[in-house]
Amino acid sequence: MTAPSRNAQQPPSRRSPNVAPPLEQTLGMLMFVCDIxxxxxxxILRTVSQDRTIKLTLIAEQISKDLPELARSNRFERRMHIDGIxxxxxxxxxxxxxRLLNEESNNF
Structure with a gap:
């Protein structure tokens, strides 16, 4: 088996080289859902991992599977709310x- 050639380009990535993709995805999901x-x-992930003595990447992978399932629950009500917005x-x-125009006219 030969080593990959140096000319073989990998697709560009915005992720930090120190963060695994499933972990990065889960961090993004938690940031969005929890506004953190x-x-x-x-x-949060580190605490759960340490408290349960389970690898952080395994916790992240499970959460990244669970959150989309949660998002599918109550889909109709959530969709109505988004449509209303x-x-x-x-x-x-x-x-x-x-209101802005009213405030400006009161300042004169």
Whole structure:
């Protein structure tokens, strides 16, 4: 078996070379779902891993499988909420603009 050639390019990656892909994916999911920083997400995973004496990567892989399943539950209600946000966004923009214009006119 021959070693891969130096000319063989790997696709570019934005991930840190020290973070495994499943871990990076799980950190991103936790950051989004829990509205926390990467450091906070990592601290949560590390704590669970240490408390249960299970490898951090195994915890991350399991969570990355579990969160999408959770997202599929109550799909209809969540979709209605998102649709409501999207369909009424223009009203919130108009209201915010009106308040801003009102504040500006009161300053004169």
């Amino acid at each position: 920083s990467a450091d906070q997400a990592f601290a 999207l369909s009424n966004a223009h009203r919130r923009v108009v209201d915010a603009t009106a």
